[in-house]
Amino acid sequence: MALVFKKITPAIGAVVDGINFAGELSSINKEALIQGLYDYEILFFRNQEITPHQQVKFAANFGELHVHPIYPVLPELPEIMLIDTHKDFLPDNDNWHTDVTFSPTPPLGAILAAKQLPSVGGDTLWASNTAAYNALSEPLKRSLEGLTATHNVTHSFPPLRWGADPASKDRFDAAVKKYPPVSHPVVRTHPVTGKKAIFVSEGFTTHIDGISKKESDALLSFLFAHSTRPEFTLRWSWHVNDIGFWDNRVTQHYAVADYLPERRIMHRATIVGDKPF
Numbered sequence: 001m002a003l004v005f006k007k008i009t010p011a012i013g014a015v016v017d018g019i020n021f022a023g024e025l026s027s028i029n030k031e032a033l034i035q036g037l038y039d040y041e042i043l044f045f046r047n048q049e050i051t052p053h054q055q056v057k058f059a060a061n062f063g064e065l066h067v068h069p070i071y072p073v074l075p076e077l078p079e080i081m082l083i084d085t086h087k088d089f090l091p092d093n094d095n096w097h098t099d100v101t102f103s104p105t106p107p108l109g110a111i112l113a114a115k116q117l118p119s120v121g122g123d124t125l126w127a128s129n130t131a132a133y134n135a136l137s138e139p140l141k142r143s144l145e146g147l148t149a150t151h152n153v154t155h156s157f158p159p160l161r162w163g164a165d166p167a168s169k170d171r172f173d174a175a176v177k178k179y180p181p182v183s184h185p186v187v188r189t190h191p192v193t194g195k196k197a198i199f200v201s202e203g204f205t206t207h208i209d210g211i212s213k214k215e216s217d218a219l220l221s222f223l224f225a226h227s228t229r230p231e232f233t234l235r236w237s238w239h240v241n242d243i244g245f246w247d248n249r250v251t252q253h254y255a256v257a258d259y260l261p262e263r264r265i266m267h268r269a270t271i272v273g274d275k276p277f
């Protein structure tokens with residue numbers, strides 16, 4: 001059966017029917033999913049009851065998997081990042097971010113599965129950084145050309161939370177050593193489609209390189225606000241066994257933290273990417 005893509009908003013997202021994450025992925029469906037990611041930037045799938053091993057196997061169709069250096073992972077399967085948030089382990093993804101941009105080679109994408117949800121709330125928003133770029137005026141596009149910005153792991157993983165807790169301190173210290181602040185282009189080009197996308201986010205970007213702090217603060221606050229305008233976003237209200245699969249090169253996301261003291265559990269498999277240009 002051919003896959004069916006149903007658009008969610010004009011800027012971003014589609015719901016996909018006709019695929020079973022627990023089964024083998026045919027090469028035809030794999031190509032269709034990759035094309036869908038390019039076209040819609042995030043794809044959603046419903047009623048996908050999968051084990052962590054099945055999730056890892058599915059994600060591995062799209063590249064090598066990344067193991068998060070700080071955030072909790074399943075001990076028996078570290079390719080699955082475990083987002084198990086509740087009153088004793090607070091959500092911290094309630095800021096707009098692109099995943100792992102503190103790395104010189106941020107992920108190309110990620111696959112997120114909803115395992116346990118609060119009775120209400122716990123939605124996630126995604127924004128299209130290509131739609132945001134396209135909406136900039138030509139003079140501003142030109143002035144962003146050639147600029148780079150610095151991304152820092154401690155911006156989203158502050159030492160006060162991650163470096164103090166004995167459960168995460170060793171991994172935190174190793175990650176800070178392994179990932180010194182890194183510069184990426186402020187506008188990146190998608191390596192396959194050639195689309196241009198704004199590539200700064202509140203989560204990890206500390207400053208634009210080579211300009212004054214005042215200029216950087218003003219430009220970043222404009223870019224952060226512009227790239228998350230509702231017109232460029234979607235908001236997904238999860239059901240258990242929903243899956244989201246996004247292109248991390250051209251999107252950012254925000255997990256709404258409105259459900260405490262209830263608990264919410266998500267599993268993420270993350271696919272290694274290459275150096276932004």
Ligand SMILES: O=C(O)CCC(=O)C(=O)O
Pocket residue numbers: 083093099112123124253254255266268
């Ligand atoms: O929990 C979520 O909905 C998303 C969390 C997040 O930022 C991620 O999985 O990268």
Ligand SMILES: [Fe+2]
Pocket residue numbers: 093097098099253
């Ligand atoms: Fe994230």
